[in-house]
Amino acid sequence: MLRCLRRSYSSAASVELIASVRDPKFRIPGDATIFSGIQPTGIFHLGNYLGATRVWSDLTERISEEKLNSEPMFMVADLHSITVPQIASDLRTMRKQALASIIACGVDPAKARLFYQSTVPEHSELNWVISCSTPVGMLNRMTQWKSKANLSSGASLADDASLGGVKLGLLAYPTLMAADVLLYRSTHVPVGADQAQHLELTRELAIKTNKLLRTDYFPVPKTLLAPTNKILSLKNPLKKMSKSDPEPLSKIFITDSDKDIKTKINKAITDSIDGKITYNPIERPGIANLLTIISAIERRPVSQILNDVENFEKRELKALVVERLTTEIKGPRERFSELMKNDALLNRISKEGTEKAREVASKTIKDVYELMGLN
Structure with missing residues (x-):
């Protein structure tokens, strides 16, 4: 029974929680749960490949070679993509291209769970639980909603002009990201430096949610920084390489x-x-x-x-x-x-990945609901 899990929860994260996968001292714990995701922007560019997916591949192969009792999970974050308007037919194509890109860039679906975020409804369920203990002030400090809403870095929800132009989904993006990570009780999350701020928030929300549950149910995940510096635009090296760049x-x-x-x-x-x-x-x-x-x-x-x-x-x-x-x-x-010519294979890979992901996700939701008194 879950009642045996109840104990005094931790209220501080004083330990160092950021590591580089290039650090020679870095070791993958035998019981690690590695999770990450990437938005379906279509065919991967060099930054997606060298800055994210190849790291996933390297970690997956290390786990296999070292025979660790761990199966990494990597998802196409399609729910995150709808924080900005999408054309349905385009989104379907980009989801498929993103999954194909992950595999093409070296992630072996026989060694990792690959799936679409939207096929695991528990992401949205846990997102609501986490949202209920997330101070709006913490979201206000994030920078991505400001950049995507074309606001200055100094914009604030206290400003009526800023508030009027921001959709709730865009503002609350970090809580869904936290739910993504915590749903699988992830211990390590490989990301680029531009996502480090959101992972810092995820750790804070893990602690807050543990307070809500009155137990250390969720691990406080470590951020694994990609070893590659940000790949920049070839025509404007003051900004990162981006598919949305019109050049x-x-x-x-x-x-x-x-x-x-x-x-x-x-x-x-x-x-x-x-x-x-x-x-x-x-x-x-x-x-x-x-x-x-x-x-x-x-x-x-x-x-x-x-x-x-x-x-x-x-x-x-x-x-x-x-x-x-x-x-x-x-x-x-x-x-x-x-x-891209083999829909049957991609469908089989995503279906199997979804089934494995839901085995973990459904148990997490059941545990959380029981701890909250919702069982």
């Missing part, structure tokens, strides 16, 4: 041909500084971005890459990036093409 030369997709890759890299913005190649994200963001791409592909620190290329001309650096990228993207491009 086609700003991004590289896993489906791009060798010719496309070469064209985009050769036209990438660098700078007019002469002399040695240096890594300076502030003064030389274009060059720094190219070095970051090589570093991510080779899984070596930028400092090591710099030792190899510091005497290169810019055209030589670009040529090296093209060489590395065309080799790296070939496998994902071919796998993606095959998967």
Whole structure:
């Protein structure tokens, strides 16, 4: 019975809860529950691949090689995608493309649970429970709702003009993200640095929900930071690479041909500084971005890459990036093409992933309801 779980809950998270998967000291605990998700924006670009999905693949393979008693869970976060208006036919296609991209980028569905968020209704159920103990002030401090609503970073819900233009779903996005993580009692969540703020909130909400339940039912999850620095736009290296960028030369997709890759890299913005190649994200963001791409592909620190290329001309650096990228993207491009032609396989993978996810999710909801007196 769950009553035996009741004990004094923790009210503080004083331990270090952020780790880098590149840290040589990092070890995956044998009983770890690794979970993450990505929105269905369609075919993955280089940032999605190097900054997220390949980390998922690496973690999955490590768990398999080390024979740990753990099965990672990765979802297509389609409920999150509707915080902004979507066209139904486009969303269906992008969901399929996102699932195919995850697999094409190396995540083995035989070793990880892959599913669509919307096929597990317990996400929405737990979201309501968590929302009931989430202070609006905590959501007000988040930055993503402001950027997506085209508001300044200093905007506040206390401002009637700001409040009038914000949809509830966009504001409450972090509570659903917390529900996603806590639903599987996740212990480790691999994300990029831009999601670290939301994971910090998730940890706070885990503690608050445990208070509500009067037990340490939910683990306080660790944030696993992706080892790759943010991949930036090739045409404006002051912002991250994004599918929504209207400039086609700003991004590289896993489906791009060798010719496309070469064209985009050769036209990438660098700078007019002469002399040695240096890594300076502030003064030389274009060059720094190219070095970051090589570093991510080779899984070596930028400092090591710099030792190899510091005497290169810019055209030589670009040529090296093209060489590395065309080799790296070939496998994902071919796998993606095959998967998109095989609806039956993708449907089977998502169905099996959903069934496994719901086994865990339904138990969590049952436990939470019992602890709240709703059984």
